[in-house]
Amino acid sequence: xxxxxxxxxxxxxxxxxxxxxxxxxxxxxxxxxxxxxxxxxxxxxxxxxxxxxxxxxxxxxxxxxxxxxxxxxxxxxxxxxxxxxxxxxxxxxxxxxxxxxxxxxxxxxxxxxxxxxxxxxxxxxxxxxxxxxxxxxxxxxxxxxxxxxxxxxxxxxxxxxxxxxxxxxxxxxxxxxxxxxxxxxxxxxxxxxxxxxxx
Amino acid sequence: xxxxxxxxxxxxxxxxxxxxxxxxxxxxxxxxxxxxxxxxxxxxxxxxxxxxxxxxxxxxxxxxxxxxxxxxxxxxxxxxxxxxxxxxxxxxxxxxxxxxxxxxxxxxxxxxxxxxxxxxxxxxxxxxxxxxxxxxxxxxxxxxxxxxxxxxxxxxxxxxxxxxxxxxxxxxxxxxxxxxxxxxxxxxxxxxxxxxxxx
Numbered sequence: 001x002x003x004x005x006x007x008x009x010x011x012x013x014x015x016x017x018x019x020x021x022x023x024x025x026x027x028x029x030x031x032x033x034x035x036x037x038x039x040x041x042x043x044x045x046x047x048x049x050x051x052x053x054x055x056x057x058x059x060x061x062x063x064x065x066x067x068x069x070x071x072x073x074x075x076x077x078x079x080x081x082x083x084x085x086x087x088x089x090x091x092x093x094x095x096x097x098x099x100x101x102x103x104x105x106x107x108x109x110x111x112x113x114x115x116x117x118x119x120x121x122x123x124x125x126x127x128x129x130x131x132x133x134x135x136x137x138x139x140x141x142x143x144x145x146x147x148x149x150x151x152x153x154x155x156x157x158x159x160x161x162x163x164x165x166x167x168x169x170x171x172x173x174x175x176x177x178x179x180x181x182x183x184x185x186x187x188x189x190x191x192x193x194x195x196x197x198x199x
Numbered sequence: 200x201x202x203x204x205x206x207x208x209x210x211x212x213x214x215x216x217x218x219x220x221x222x223x224x225x226x227x228x229x230x231x232x233x234x235x236x237x238x239x240x241x242x243x244x245x246x247x248x249x250x251x252x253x254x255x256x257x258x259x260x261x262x263x264x265x266x267x268x269x270x271x272x273x274x275x276x277x278x279x280x281x282x283x284x285x286x287x288x289x290x291x292x293x294x295x296x297x298x299x300x301x302x303x304x305x306x307x308x309x310x311x312x313x314x315x316x317x318x319x320x321x322x323x324x325x326x327x328x329x330x331x332x333x334x335x336x337x338x339x340x341x342x343x344x345x346x347x348x349x350x351x352x353x354x355x356x357x358x359x360x361x362x363x364x365x366x367x368x369x370x371x372x373x374x375x376x377x378x379x380x381x382x383x384x385x386x387x388x389x390x391x392x393x394x395x396x397x398x
């Protein structure tokens with residue numbers, strides 16, 4: 001087995017996975033690709049950053065069948081497909097270049113054939129996520145429960161459409177942790193140690 | 200949130216979850232209920248230990264619909280139901296009594312309403328599991344791939360029937376680890392530290 005040198009971070013909306021990813025990268029002295037990943041995909045695909053951020057992880061409809069219809073309706077490659085292809089290229093290039101932490105965007109699937117990746121998943125209980133989302137993004141007119149459910153459904157549909165896998169299936173990750181029980185710092189420590197402790 | 204003092208260990212067949220559970224218990228000075236759990240359930244239900252070991256985690260058929268037919272066919276409580284009720288009682292009693300590690304038998308679901316449980320899941324890649332199973336239980340006439348698939352399918356069906364949940368859904372566990380990448384010792388250390396690091 002190759003030594004793990006790339007860490008993919010998948011995370012539930014509101015679980016603090018972004019914060020944990022940054023902490024892991026800091027502990028290891030690795031680059032962390034999250035916002036910068038979006039910038040690169042935007043550049044590669046020609047689409048706007050905000051659009052890439054939204055459409056590079058979320059289905060436009062929460063139903064995967066409906067999404068497939070929308071995503072595939074333009075004859076050739078749909079907008080979603082074009083973004084997916086760009087992020088596929090960018091993520092593969094980054095992984096080939098240097099040890100790093102890559103957040104979201106199906107990186108666990110895109111890099112599935114590389115033996116040097118440690119795939120991680122962060123989740124949290126609903127109350128924790130609700131508090132974290134309101135703290136980070138503020139209140140909105142629709143209920144927090146609805147916002148969480150909508151994001152979860154659309155992320156699941158997106159992931160299923162492009163990977164054929166089920167989002168949050170434990171077998172897809174080497175380490176899956178509940179941030180609401182373990183805390184961000186301990187989660188990051190566990191992953192950083194898994195990299196450091198390799199023989 | 201209460202301090203976690205009970206650890207449930209769910210595991211794929213061949214992942215070494217039993218070994219990890221023992222290591223966790225040793226590190227914490229906790230009792231580990233695995234073989235002894237089967238003995239207690241056998242005593243409570245009146246069934247033989249070998250029968251409880253087999254039927255307390257595995258559906259008799261790999262199809263959950265067929266299993267439901269078989270399990271529910273005797274009018275009142277089926278044999279499977281009687282074992283499930285006994286293990287439900289024994290697991291709840293153990294958890295109420297003292298800090299401990301409880302292996303398998305839907306303990307994560309049975310104790311879901313207790314706030315003082317840390318739910319863990321151990322899995323591994325197929326090659327690792329195959330080697331581990333042959334080392335531990337020896338070769339048999341049927342292929343190792345078939346043995347793994349059969350065990351997985353029957354455990355999934357059992358879990359679905361009695362809990363309504365999907366086996367290996369990441370949200371059911373606070374810590375899920377791949378033993379083939381992290382090693383038994385590191386897996387145990389992560390869980391023991393999660394208990395020790397609580398404030």
